[in-house]
Amino acid sequence: MNWVVVVWTGATSASLMLAAIHLFVWIRNRNAWASLMFCLMAAFTAGMAGCELAMMRVTDVDQLGAILQWYNLSRWAVTLALIGFMHFYLGAGRPWLELTVIGLRTLALLLNLLVSPNAYYSSIDGLNRIMFFGQSVTVVEGIPNPLMLVGQVSLLVLAAYLVDTTWRAYSAGAYNRALRVGSSSVFFVLALSLQTMLVLWGVLEAPIMASLFFLGIVGVMAFELSEDMLRSTRLAENLQQREVDLRRERKLTDAVFQGAPGLLFLQSQDGVIRRWNKRPTNPSEVTETKIHDFFRKEDHPALSESLEKTFSEGSANFELDLVHSDGSATRHFFSTVQIEIGDKPHLIGIGIDVSAEHALSLELALQKEKLASVSQIASMSELSSSLAHEINQPLAIILSNAEAAQRQLELPVPNHNELRDILKDIVAADIRAADVIRRLRSILHRGQPVLKPVAPSSLLKNVLRLLKTDLDTSGALVSKKIPKRLPNLMADQIPVEQVLINLIKNALEAMHENGTRGKSLILSCAAEGSGVRFSVRDNGCGLPESGDWIFEAFHTTKPTGLGLGLKISQTIIQAHGGRLWAEANKGRGAIFHFHLPLRPETA
């Protein structure tokens, strides 16, 4: 068994094997430059080992010289590949240092070619055979060449480069790699350098065995690379698992998105839709779609406002028509909230089809409108009925008085005093009828009230004058509370007076059966807010239990429809931008108030 042959051929084949593996790796992944460098280094290490084995067995000097040329070429290549590997693997080498090492190594190579016999020896005495590991191997006998120092210096500079690169890689955080690759290569290079010196100076009797040192470096590198491969495999597995998880998560969110009732969308602040559960189905389209595309142009300002509100206030609710791909539109209620995704504000919105509710509310509005017009007609019919009553009374008085007068005149001696009284009453009744007509015309013939400055106190005084007979016959105790300084109102005098007349007449009727309790009517007005409040207070029979319907058309608690009804009074007050309401009087009876603004806003 020849140990030398076994070791060197083993080294050669191992190196070639590793080179082949990493060549394959590099072919599969062209970016794995470290693998390529490793492959080259291993291949040339194999070359070196082959040369060394051949040198150990040469028999003449010329043969040795030829092998030595190949050997040096291999060493040069190995050094370059080592630097390349360190460069790509640790990624920390200084370029000028790398170039220095390469330059020195190249110089050593050239010297070997140019100097005779070579750069190691100035003269070769002959070949000698020594015993090495129980084998007889060939070694060179000669005088060492000082030029050999160039090669040795290059080795030392290489070692320095390795130390530097290792240190830099270590500092950069690649602790394990730097320590393992860097320190082992430094160790082997220094050991090689030492061994070479000792052999060349004849201190040590051994053949050249640099390949073994390089094989050491190759071994450590191979270990590192395979470690890396294991690690990357594990990483790949993790990645794959994570991808599976992500895909599952994505499926879940997709399912949630797609399955959500109504619309669900995610939108970035620039208005671009990121996710959208209903339309369009093609996700690539989604990224190009803006939320505005799903709404009518005229709705865009309202939409933009709501979206801006979401980003500024955090949330918004709005209702708009959503336009479908076929051009039809359905009413949707949207609720949007702002969320942060990767520090960027986004908006999540839900939309619910409320077209049924919307149609219903539209219909309700329509019905309300119809009802309003019906109630207006009802008011008109009530009005005409009131008109008939209001005018028929004085007409009846006039007719009966006139007929009574006719009878007086037919008497042999007519009573002149009686006739004078009758005529006076006829005139009064006529004036009353004319007044009614004037009032009604002023109410009926105007859509909008004609506004003139009116003093609140003069309104009350006019009304009291007009109602003097009613108040006198009722026997009610009338008190007035009118502040001295009240602002003038912009109002239509006659309708407002009519409201006061209605309220006072209602109050008198409510107190009709007060009997011994006595009748107390309190009229007051006061400045309140930016307007004036009028109040008519009585101690009569009070309001019905549920007070709201007293303002409705056709409603009445009394058999006689004197006046124009609360409904019409309310209409008049509302036309002035005011409010008419009722409350129970403390103790007994009711208070009707109305508030008129100094200047109606609608006018």
Next chain:
Amino acid sequence: MNESQSVILIDDETDLLKALRRLLKAEGFQVACHTSAADFLAAPRPPSPGCIVLDESMPGMTGLDLQRELVAEGSTLAIVFLTARGDIPMSVRAMKAGAVDFLTKPVKDKDLISSIRMGLKKSADLELNKKEVDLLRGRFETLTDREREVLKFVTQGVPNKQIAASLGLVEQTIKVHRSRVMTKMRADSLAQLVVVAERLGITSHDSKTI
């Protein structure tokens, strides 16, 4: 002034009351005025016959309410409605309850006066009728229970034999009762007795309580 010319005006419109009183006084009626139904009810009842000219729409008690009350107490006063806004249902109710007429304001003197005269006549008739019925009821009250039973059967045309069988008596006894009824009710013939029974409202099922 003749008592049969009594007219009562009820209306919340004082000016109209004044005018109507002038008119009716000139026509020779005796006129009393009230401004509400309650006012009228509180006053002593006017003598009958009389005619009320009644406004339907008044605060407090309405004209129809007052009419119902008067009918319930069996008043013989006639009622003429005079209203500013009467509708058909209202007038139907009034007429069904026995009103003489339903007039609307303004009313012509001739229409009003002819209605009042009709009312006064009706009131007088009612008064007369009431007096007669009172007389007949007085006579009826002198009958014994048995005689009242016999009266009931006789006025329905039931033969004596059958009456006897129904009451468990002999025919001769029925004949005696029958002759006493005729005497007490001062009826000359069966036909007269039937008319009396009708005016008293005697029915086949309820002869004891009239």
